[in-house]
Amino acid sequence: MNISDPTETFRQEARELLDELEAGLLDLEQDPSNSDLVNSTFRALHTIKGSGAMFGFTAVAEFVHEFETAFDQVRKGQTQANAALIGVALDAKDHIHLLIETPEAKILGGDEILASLRAIVNGETSAPATPKTEPAPAPANKKSAAPAPKAETATWRLEFYLPSDALIYGTNPVLLLEELAEIGPAKITALTDRVPDLTVLDPETPHIGWRVDIEADDPTAAIDDVFLFLRDNMELSLNRLDAADTLALDAETAEEPAPAAKVEVQPAPAAAPTTPQSAAPRAKPASGADTADRAAASSLRVPAERLDELMDRVGELVIAQARLSQIAGLSADTALKTIAEELERLSSGLRDTTMGIRMVPIGTLFGRFRRLIHDLSSELGKPIEFITTGEDTELDKTMIERLADPLVHLIRNSIDHGLESADKRAAAGKPAKGVVRLSAVYSGAEVAISVTDDGAGLDAVRIRAKAEENGLITPDTKLTDQELYHLIFAPGFSTAKEVTSLSGRGVGMDVVKRTIDGLRGTIDVTSRPGEGSTMTLRLPLTLAIIDGMLVRVGNGRYTIPLAAVEECVELPEGIEAHAKGRNFLDIRGALVPYLRLREVFGTKGESEPHQKVVIVSSGEGRVGLVVDQIIGNNQTVIKQLSKLHSGIKSFSGATILGDGSVALILDTAHLVAAGQGYVDRNLTGRAA
Amino acid sequence: MSQAMKLVELAETAPADAMNALTIRLDDELFAVEAHHVREILELVPITEVPNAPEFVGGLINVRGRVVPLADLRVMFGMNRAEPDEDTRIVVMEVDMDGEPAIVGILADKVHDVTDIEAASIEEAPKVGMRWRPEFIKGIGKRNGGFIIIPNMERIFEISGARTAPVAASEERSAS
Numbered sequence: 001m002n003i004s005d006p007t008e009t010f011r012q013e014a015r016e017l018l019d020e021l022e023a024g025l026l027d028l029e030q031d032p033s034n035s036d037l038v039n040s041t042f043r044a045l046h047t048i049k050g051s052g053a054m055f056g057f058t059a060v061a062e063f064v065h066e067f068e069t070a071f072d073q074v075r076k077g078q079t080q081a082n083a084a085l086i087g088v089a090l091d092a093k094d095h096i097h098l099l100i101e102t103p104e105a106k107i108l109g110g111d112e113i114l115a116s117l118r119a120i121v122n123g124e125t126s127a128p129a130t131p132k133t134e135p136a137p138a139p140a141n142k143k144s145a146a147p148a149p150k151a152e153t154a155t156w157r158l159e160f161y162l163p164s165d166a167l168i169y170g171t172n173p174v175l176l177l178e179e180l181a182e183i184g185p186a187k188i189t190a191l192t193d194r195v196p197d198l199t200v201l202d203p204e205t206p207h208i209g210w211r212v213d214i215e216a217d218d219p220t221a222a223i224d225d226v227f228l229f230l231r232d233n234m235e236l237s238l239n240r241l242d243a244a245d246t247l248a249l250d251a252e253t254a255e256e257p258a259p260a261a262k263v264e265v266q267p268a269p270a271a272a273p274t275t276p277q278s279a280a281p282r283a284k285p286a287s288g289a290d291t292a293d294r295a296a297a298s299s300l301r302v303p304a305e306r307l308d309e310l311m312d313r314v315g316e317l318v319i320a321q322a323r324l325s326q327i328a329g330l331s332a333d334t335a336l337k338t339i340a341e342e343l344e345r346l347s348s349g350l351r352d353t354t355m356g357i358r359m360v361p362i363g364t365l366f367g368r369f370r371r372l373i374h375d376l377s378s379e380l381g382k383p384i385e386f387i388t389t390g391e392d393t394e395l396d397k398t399m400i401e402r403l404a405d406p407l408v409h410l411i412r413n414s415i416d417h418g419l420e421s422a423d424k425r426a427a428a429g430k431p432a433k434g435v436v437r438l439s440a441v442y443s444g445a446e447v448a449i450s451v452t453d454d455g456a457g458l459d460a461v462r463i464r465a466k467a468e469e470n471g472l473i474t475p476d477t478k479l480t481d482q483e484l485y486h487l488i489f490a491p492g493f494s495t496a497k498e499v500t501s502l503s504g505r506g507v508g509m510d511v512v513k514r515t516i517d518g519l520r521g522t523i524d525v526t527s528r529p530g531e532g533s534t535m536t537l538r539l540p541l542t543l544a545i546i547d548g549m550l551v552r553v554g555n556g557r558y559t560i561p562l563a564a565v566e567e568c569v570e571l572p573e574g575i576e577a578h579a580k581g582r583n584f585l586d587i588r589g590a591l592v593p594y595l596r597l598r599e600v601f602g603t604k605g606e607s608e609p610h611q612k613v614v615i616v617s618s619g620e621g622r623v624g625l626v627v628d629q630i631i632g633n634n635q636t637v638i639k640q641l642s643k644l645h646s647g648i649k650s651f652s653g654a655t656i657l658g659d660g661s662v663a664l665i666l667d668t669a670h671l672v673a674a675g676q677g678y679v680d681r682n683l684t685g686r687a688a
Numbered sequence: 689m690s691q692a693m694k695l696v697e698l699a700e701t702a703p704a705d706a707m708n709a710l711t712i713r714l715d716d717e718l719f720a721v722e723a724h725h726v727r728e729i730l731e732l733v734p735i736t737e738v739p740n741a742p743e744f745v746g747g748l749i750n751v752r753g754r755v756v757p758l759a760d761l762r763v764m765f766g767m768n769r770a771e772p773d774e775d776t777r778i779v780v781m782e783v784d785m786d787g788e789p790a791i792v793g794i795l796a797d798k799v800h801d802v803t804d805i806e807a808a809s810i811e812e813a814p815k816v817g818m819r820w821r822p823e824f825i826k827g828i829g830k831r832n833g834g835f836i837i838i839p840n841m842e843r844i845f846e847i848s849g850a851r852t853a854p855v856a857a858s859e860e861r862s863a864s
Contacts, residue, residue, distance in 0.1 A: 316753050556737055601739030639755040642792070643785050644745045644845070645738055654736075654748055654755040662736040662748040662755050 010055040012301075014100050017044045018093055019367075025089050026370050032081040042068070042075050046228065048096065054170075060099045063110050067092050070117045079121050087378070088117045090371070153184070153215050155241045158223060159191065161209040163233035168204055171230060177210065179226045184216035213241070304397065307358055314347075314354045315637035321347040322634060322658035351635065358398075362440045362449070363391025365400050369411055369438065376415045382422065383433045384415060390440035395447055399519060399539060403449070406512040410451040410535050411436065413509070418455035418533055428530065430454065443538070446521075446564075446618065446669070450536040458527040460484050466493065485525040489513035520652050522669055538618070538669065540652070548636035548655070548665065551614060551627040554603035557663045559636050559655055560625070564616045564668040571611040571626055585613060585624050593675045594624030600650065600674075616668045623675030625666070634658070638665060650674075706804040707829070711836060712779060712796035715767040720829060720836045721781065723802050727791065730778040749793050751780055758793040764844055765820050770797065783841045792845070805829040805836060 024041035031037060045068045052060035071089070073079045092113050099107055158180070162171060177188055191209035201207070216222070223238060321343050328340035366388045377384040395403075419425075419434035426432065437452040460481055467473045467487045479487075487493060491510040516523055520540055527533035541563070548559035569587070571594075584591045592615060598607055613624040636655040645651070652667035709720035710729075728751075735747040735758055747758040758778065762769050775798040782789050806829075813825040826840040 319753060556739070603739070641748075641755070642757045642790055643788075644757045644759075644792070645741055645748075648738065648740050650740065651738070656750050656753060656755065659734075660750050661734040662750050664736065664738065664748075 007055055010051055010057070011100055013051065014048055014060075015097075017048050018097055018100075020044045021048075021093050022090065022371055023367055025086050025093065026374060028081045029083060029086045029374075035077075038075050038081070042071060043228070045071065052100070057100060057103055059103065059107075059110075060096060063092075063099060063114070064096060066114045067096075067117065070114070070121045073121045082120075085117075085120045088113060088120060090374070092117060153217060156214045156216060156219050156238060157241050158212045158214060158219075158236070158238045159209060160212075160227070160234055160236040161191075161194065162206040163230060164205045166230060166234070167206055171206075173206065173208075173210070176226055177212070180212050180214065180223070183219045183222045183226075184214045186215070187213040189213075209235075307397070310354055311358065314351055317347050318351055318635050318637055319656050319658075323660065326658040348635065358396050359394040360397045360400050361392045361394050362400060362403075362447075363388075365404055365407070366391050366438055366440075368404065369407065372408060372411060373415070373436065376412065380415065382415065382419050384419065385433045385435045386438070387435060388438045393440040393442060393447055395440075395539070395541065402515060402519060403537070403539070406515045406537070407438070407449070407451065409509065409512045410537075411438070414451055414453040414455065414533070414535075418453035418457075420456050424456075442541075446538045446540055448536050448538050450534050452532060452534040454532040457529045457531055457533050458485055458488070458525070459529075463487055481527075482525070485527060486523075488525070489523065520667065520669075522673075546636050546638060546665075548634055549614065550631040550634050550657070550663065551612075551625075552629040552631055553597045553601060553627050554605055556601070556603070557631065557657065557661075558597075558627075559634070559663050559665045560614055560616060561636075561652075561665065561668055562633060564618060566615045566617050566622065568630055569613050569615065569624075571613050573610075587615065587622075587624075590622075592622050592624050594626055595671060595675050596626040598626070598628075600671075616672065618669040618672040621672040621676055623672045625671065636665060705807045707807060707810065707838070708802065709805050709829075709836075709838070710779065710802050711800040712777075712794075713798040713800065714762050714765065714796065715770070717765075717767070718800070718834065718836045719761070719796075720803075720805060720838050721779065721794075721841070725781045725783065725841070727780045727782060729799055730780060730793070732772050732776050732778065745792075749778065751791070751793065754791065756780065756791050756793050758795065759845075760795045761839060761844070762795070764824055773797075781841070783845050785845050790845075803831065805831060805838075810838065 021041055021044040024037055024044060028034065028037045028041060045064055049061050049064040049068060052058075052064060067089075074081055074085070079085075095107065095110055095113055099110075162173060166173075180186055181188070189211040191211055192207075194209060195201070195207040220238065227234065227236065321340075325340050325344055328336045331337070369388075370386060373384055373386045376382075414436050415434075419436070420428065420430075422432055425434065435452075435454045437450075439452070440447055440449045442448075463484055464473075464479075467484075467490070468475055470490075470493060472487055472490050472493065473479065489509050489512065493509065513523060516537055516539070522538045524536040524538065525533065526536075540561075547562040549562050549565055551558055551560060567587075569585070572585075583593055583595075585594050586592075594613055597603070608628040611626050611628060612630050613626050614630065615622055615624050617623075634657070638653040639655060640653055641648070641651060649670045650667055651664045652670075653665045654662050655665055657663050707720070708723045710723050710726050711718055711720050713719070730749075730751070733749050735749055737747055738745075741747075743760075744763040745757045745759050749756055749758050760769065772795075777796045777799045778793045779796050779799065780791060780793050783792055784790075785792075809830045810827040811829075813822050813828055815822055818825075820837075824840055824844050826838045829836040829838060
């Protein structure tokens with residue numbers, strides 16, 4: 001990929017801005033009077049327009065301009081955001097997205113969207129479509145000099161120096177001046193007092209300041225607009241000149257023939273509606289923009305593969321460091337020991353930082369679903385309340401990306417199959433608004449992400465009928481409800497009576513299962529008839545490095561993810577005697593099943609006389625793993641197993657130990673499940 | 689590494705109508721693997737046994753920080769598996785596994801040399817009269833009056849991959 005391709009850069013940036021726009025619009029629907037939201041939405045639009053024009057996406061720029069013009073009425077407080085407006089605005093956002101992704105294609109419908117946008121905006125204001133100067137609600141403007149809305153035209157003196165990095169970031173002073181001149185008849189003078197000697201002049205720094213005398217009512221807001229993205233670091237002063245000053249000014253510049261020297265630009269027709277507005281309702285657009293810009297400037301865009309590369313390097317470093325520590329441990333050289341310890345501390349810090357870079361809060365993903373719910377809700381006519389919790393739960397970036405599609409499927413399923421229609425809900429005595437909950441929570445070495453609805457729940461009878469019809473089971477197959485529910489993940493399975501555009505084609509759930517399997521995760525299904533159902537995805541926290549506990553079974557060494565380990569106990573002696581059929585340990589009153597890893601792995605040779613049990617947990621379940629020896633803790637760089645070994649479910653990967661040999665990493669979730677099954681079936685077969 | 693480099697150089701100078709091959713001994717038979725698939729040749733390193741894995745790929749080794757499966761072709765050819773001795777080597781190769789390149793190690797009782805086997809001397813494996821499954825053999829070459837077996841690596845690894853699948857399925861059943 002070519003990072004320097006400007007068009008691609010623009011697309012990437014635009015995609016993020018569009019996401020921001022969408023989020024802003026959806027927030028606005030909830031909180032229509034929040035002017036910060038209006039401003040941030042407007043800012044996203046403005047930036048898309050600006051950079052779109054810069055990169056030759058004229059169709060985008062034109063469309064966004066119209067969008068912006070209509071939306072400006074909301075910003076000015078002349079109309080309130082409402083559901084209809086947000087709906088059209090979202091369509092407009094989609095249209096922009098299409099325009100940006102496929103600029104060469106002829107995309108129709110833009111005019112209709114704009115027309116309905118205008119209709120809503122204007123219909124809401126009042127009969128005369130022309131912008132009217134309404135009495136300002138509160139002249140909370142910082143310019144105390146600003147007179148009442150209907151002010152006579154005065155001359156305003158604006159002096160500004162651009163921030164020193166303005167040119168580097170592509171600011172064109174000429175365009176700024178043109179924009180200023182659109183506000184009203186302007187006289188522009190260059191201030192050259194700060195231009196240094198040629199020998200020390202840095203051509204990339206703007207040295208020239210500008211004095212602009214504008215004739216206008218109150219240009220404060222319009223000027224704020226012009227400098228929206230520069231306001232942070234620039235010097236700017238704006239004063240109203242009274243008649244005497246104006247005269248003095250004229251005297252000052254008397255040598256120039258007054259009218260000719262003016263850089264005069266007639267207000268462009270397109271910008272006309274925005275200029276004669278009273279500026280009262282937007283007291284602080286600039287300050288809002290400032291914080292947003294600052295936040296954006298402090299983050300850095302890095303290609304994901306570079307992060308992966310970094311992770312690999314850190315992985316190698318951790319392995320090398322472990323070897324050094326081992327050698328230092330055997331040596332009597334204190335200097336070596338000291339440096340080894342130092343390195344251990346540093347590499348563990350580096351590991352954590354690198355991991356931290358890759359960890360992304362899942363909220364970024366949750367945000368995307370709000371649009372989905374919004375659309376589904378209106379399409380299916382089911383009012384939905386969408387509640388998310390645990391947005392700040394962090395997961396590996398790769399994992400989050402791969403989770404997007406499965407979660408979309410699960411949410412669609414919940415809404416389409418789970419939630420009943422409004423009449424049915426009323427009949428069942430439920431509130432008309434269905435609730436869909438999306439939550440993420442840490443649980444041991446895993447993250448549990450669940451999608452819950454308060455709908456009808458899974459219909460066990462219908463699932464069974466469908467499964468029999470599809471030949472997945474025979475009528476005499478005995479299944480628990482749990483096993484029955486899991487049939488919905490079988491390929492080609494669908495219980496929807498009618499196929500809608502959203503679901504019912506029987507593709508999806510099996511894909512969900514496969515994706516989650518690929519991430520070494522599991523899916524739990526719980527359901528209560530009439531009360532709703534929950535799908536829970538359990539996923540490992542990361543795909544890269546974990547803390548591990550190294551154990552020995554026979555001659556083999558294995559790593560157990562430390563986050564899954566609850567405690568270690570001795571295997572009571574004599575338990576052997578009644579092992580058959582009673583593989584339970586009594587851990588402070590709770591019965592915990594245990595697996596002898598020697599049996600699971602078919603290890604040969606005599607076992608140690610004093611075996612240890614490592615209690616691990618996964619989700620609700622716990623299981624004891626009987627090992628010969630607990631060696632200690634280590635940092636474990638997870639290496640995927642090749643396809644040749646992908647069929648062996650007891651292991652989630654492998655790692656390289658300090659001495660350079662390979663150790664397998666136990667898949668605790670699988671072993672816990674196996675342990676439960678082992679006990680359930682009363683030792684009818686080997687567990688793994 | 690230097691040995692591997694040498695192999696690559698040799699491979700590039702091979703005449704077009706010959707197969708540039710590394711010859712290795714397994715049990716008492718001579719095998720030839722394509723030299724440009726060979727990445728390096730290692731002395732015996734510690735092998736980590738993978739419980740419940742197919743016998744053919746029962747181990748893992750560390751190759752420069754990479755975890756690589758170790759295959760024993762002798763299992764596929766039903767040969768006698770002698771204990772490793774001072775001649776035992778691991779040939780690290782790149783093979784196609786389900787269309788994707790993968791790195792595997794192969795145990796060799798002894799590594800001989802890199803040689804050119806004339807294309808004309810390579811014959812198809814006879815369908816009968818062999819103690820090995822014919823689909824595992826690409827051809828049989830002749831050199832110095834003896835035979836050299838050219839194994840079909842893609843096929844061997846494809847088959848072994850398919851073989852692990854039933855194991856996976858049965859494990860999954862017992863787990864749920």
